Amino acid sequence: MKADKRAKEAAPVDGKTGAGDRRGKSAKVSVNTPADGASAGPVSVSGADTYRRLLTYIKPYKKQFAIAVAGMLGYAITDTAFAALMKPMLDGSFVDQDQSAILFIPLMIIGIFLLRGIAGFASTYYIAWIGWRVIKQLRGEIFEKYLTLPTAFYDRSSSGELISRITFNSQMVANAASNSLTVIVRDSLTAIGLLGLMFYQSWQLALIFLVIGPAIVIIVARVSKKFRSISRSIQGSMGEVSHVIQEAVEGARVIKIFGGQDEEMAQFELANESNRAFNMKETVVKALNEPIVQLLVALALATIVYIASSGDVADRISVGSFMSFITAMLLLFSPLKRMTTLNSQIQKGIAAGESLFAILDLESERDHGTDILDASIQSIEYRDVCLRYTEDKPVVLQNISLSIAAGETVAFVGESGSGKTSLVNLLPRLYELDSGEMRVNDKPVDEYTLRSLRGRIATVSQDVMLFNDTIASNIAYGSSETVDEATLHTACKAAHAHDFIISLPDGYATMVGENGVMLSGGQKQRVAIARALLKNAPILILDEATSALDTESERKVQQGLDALMLGRTTLVIAHRLSTIEQADRIVVLNKGQIVEIGSHKELLAKQAHYYKLHQLQFR
Ligand SMILES: Nc1ncnc2c1ncn2[C@@H]1O[C@H](COP(=O)(O)OP(=O)(O)OP(=O)(O)O)[C@@H](O)[C@H]1O
Ligand SMILES: [Mg+2]
Incomplete structure (x- = not known):
């Protein structure tokens, strides 16, 4: 019986720390392999379970959540409305010189951006509001757990790892959750609205876009993925830099007495240099990212402009409709790009969540006794x-x-x-x-x-x-x-x-x-x-x-x-x-x-x- 319990305790709490491994060498992973190697770790929780459990943390904030979602909805609508406004603006105000349009359109522009501002603020504010409450809650629960775990747990775990669970992983969960929520609600609604508008303005052009658009989005997504992996390496190399510094500061006495200065200096130089190199790499990718993306978008634009103006589509589409179409298309790229990261966001959040729940699910010290021990000991x-x-x-x-x-x-x-x-x-x-x-x-x-x-x-x-x-x-x-x-x-x-x-x-x-x-x-x-x-x-x-x-x-x-x-x-x-x-x-x-x-x-x-x-x- 007891052996079973032990084995369970000894199971690695760092089961899936996809989230915690960002710090390169400084990530002292707890050495806590189960004794006989055969005893199983914690029952692997499926992603869906973790996801559902995370949702329970948001449940008390239904009202704020509804406001945030409403804000995102408003944001999505105003994006589409702005693109739609291009048509009456060009056809009505400029081409036809329609008096009511001349007055009405500028007011609409102000109105749309006012609404967009309010909606954007409300959603950002309430998402952060919920997010920080969830972070606080999770941190509190884990800290409380840390106070009640069996002593053997602390013997097995590295303090750095336990600290990063509380500080880093909890924040990671909230960030990933709010990012994926934004993608699911705001970006997908925006995309639907804009695509709908494009089909409304010209279904032929919209179909063409459906062919070249995804290709561009995929290329862009690839580039940003590379970008992200480099910035992860930077975090790792930064972790290495602070790790060397920390050791040098904490071990100052030992370094002096054993004359370790040269060795420490060499180690720091290594970390320092690799950090510099990674940062330069990031700069290059970042600087290339923008023009490449723009070039690709320009390519799409050029194709559509060519087709729209050369073929018979041109006869049927007004200047306003065309501008409205192009605006919608340009606005569509960033939500589409973010939608490609949805899966990795969710995975990241779930991995971080799992590592937190692994801690929360550890058995606390047994404390089932109810008697109070008297001051007189016999x-x-x-x-x-x-x-x-x-x-x-x-x-x-x-x-x-x-x-x-x-x-x-x-x-x-x-x-x-x-x-x-x-x-x-x-x-x-x-x-x-x-x-x-x-x-x-x-x-x-x-x-x-x-x-x-x-x-x-x-x-x-x-x-x-x-x-x-x-x-x-x-x-x-x-x-x-x-x-x-x-x-x-x-x-x-x-x-x-x-x-x-x-x-x-x-x-x-x-x-x-x-x-x-x-x-x-x-x-x-x-x-x-x-x-x-x-x-x-x-x-x-x-x-x-x-x-x-x-x-x-x-x-x-x-x-x-x-x-x-x-x-x-x-x-x-x-x-x-x-x-x-x-x-x-x-x-x-x-x-x-x-x-x-x-x-x-x-x-x-x-x-x-x-x-x-x-x-x-x-x-
Ligand atoms: N937290 C621990 N986890 C695993 N093994 C431990 C732990 N603490 C002690 N041990 C092991 O248990 C054995 C007895 O250790 P203990 O500290 O009780 O000895 P001690 O008699 O107090 O020694 P000392 O006189 O050096 O303090 C040692 O072999 C030690 O390696
Ligand atoms: Mg002793």
């Missing part, structure tokens, strides 16, 4: 717990059974990679067990709401994560009540962070920089300890909480931690064995299995695993 129990991160990897934890009593401090030791972090991460349910059971207060952990379970656990982890905000907000992060200054300072004093914080130029208001780069490793760790202190939770998880501190400050912080651990149930991991000698029990892990449990003294007396670890450190 027991924590691991019952025969096994854990595997992915199907193809070996088990990381094997048949772990362990009971922890209220207020007990249990230390975990073992070689790097023996599974200590994995074991403690199971308690706040950051990962799902493969088999076995975890119980708190004699109830399976999944009977509690995730929020209440995690609310009772404070952690200081191996890699401290700080937000790009002030020190004060970082420490108060996640605390339910607003934290007053005195409480904040007390926590920081206990964590031995207060002194260094007030010595900073802005004190508690100092910005820590992206992921806390402005602070030293030890300072970050003390901030994290203060954060955990402030949370005041009954269960404490310390995963190498003092590893970045020197012996002197470690001793001081340890005093703070000791005070903190009083009366709490604590799971502590430490490489430096001296820090855990006082623990009630020490659990020794080896290759994912518990090999020894006992107090410091007992384990030393045993002269086995713990003894060896101890010997290594203290000899």
Whole structure:
């Protein structure tokens, strides 16, 4: 059962990222192939399903949609009306000198363009209005999803890819949708109107147009396709340029120390040059596009003028009808050209939509529990717990059974990679067990709401994560009540962070920089300890909480931690064995299995695993 679920989660979310692959090398595609290769990806949704699902996002905006469509209709009508007006203008005003026509036609011209302006504005405005609402909605839903996905999902995915889903793909969906709508409604109506007018003015000429017109449109479409593919390459090469810059900026320290300047410079030169070359190519195609299209249109025009004026058609068609015909024909080219892109627009939108829905359809963390975990913790129990991160990897934890009593401090030791972090991460349910059971207060952990379970656990982890905000907000992060200054300072004093914080130029208001780069490793760790202190939770998880501190400050912080651990149930991991000698029990892990449990003294007396670890450190 669980295996099935895993496989489903592990299925590539980037299933069809036709949309997301524009960034060349910088597109770090998430490496998330299903473990055994045989497990299926998400059931491939048909384009129609995606399309229908996208429509549901527009449904609430029926009124605005109707206005937009009406605007497009008006736009289409005015185009045809303008071409039609050519006949009375030339035949009536100029040839016959009809007084009413002389007055009426200019008014009509103003009227037509007024209507066209209003209709054009209304449709553009409301399409954008709906589009941005849909984008906002999609972004909100995906962001919310990102907050609730299982931890394993983030392990597998590249952050760049996840960001571009929210920013780029959602916009792509809306753009493609509004473009195709414009083509379907406005362009097709315009085309019908203009063609109808052409047949009305002269069916013989219209038939001739039907022969040469499509040929021209197809050639034009080819040219623009080339044009689009080049501009995609430009986007790719631009992505490459920013990718190199990003790495150079972020990796500035490594580059300096390892003397990578020349290499970076060479890489940048490559990207920079290819970007220049692509842009020149685009300029050439762009500059050629226009005259070629005009030449082709001129060819059509010339053919029709020749036929109209040489044959017997000329006898039957007035100057006005002919001009009206030609105007309609010229106006017809751009809608026809856009109509040839309809399919690719729709495909683009559907591909982008699919990649978004793939995320939205991922299973969130299981959170079916309804019980609220009490603040008083009586027991924590691991019952025969096994854990595997992915199907193809070996088990990381094997048949772990362990009971922890209220207020007990249990230390975990073992070689790097023996599974200590994995074991403690199971308690706040950051990962799902493969088999076995975890119980708190004699109830399976999944009977509690995730929020209440995690609310009772404070952690200081191996890699401290700080937000790009002030020190004060970082420490108060996640605390339910607003934290007053005195409480904040007390926590920081206990964590031995207060002194260094007030010595900073802005004190508690100092910005820590992206992921806390402005602070030293030890300072970050003390901030994290203060954060955990402030949370005041009954269960404490310390995963190498003092590893970045020197012996002197470690001793001081340890005093703070000791005070903190009083009366709490604590799971502590430490490489430096001296820090855990006082623990009630020490659990020794080896290759994912518990090999020894006992107090410091007992384990030393045993002269086995713990003894060896101890010997290594203290000899
Ligand atoms: N998120 C993860 N996804 C896949 N495998 C993982 C993940 N985290 C850890 N592992 C693997 O699980 C095993 C145990 O890792 P864990 O981090 O629990 O070890 P540890 O005992 O905490 O080591 P250290 O002392 O170095 O922190 C390792 O082999 C590691 O490669
Ligand atoms: Mg670890």
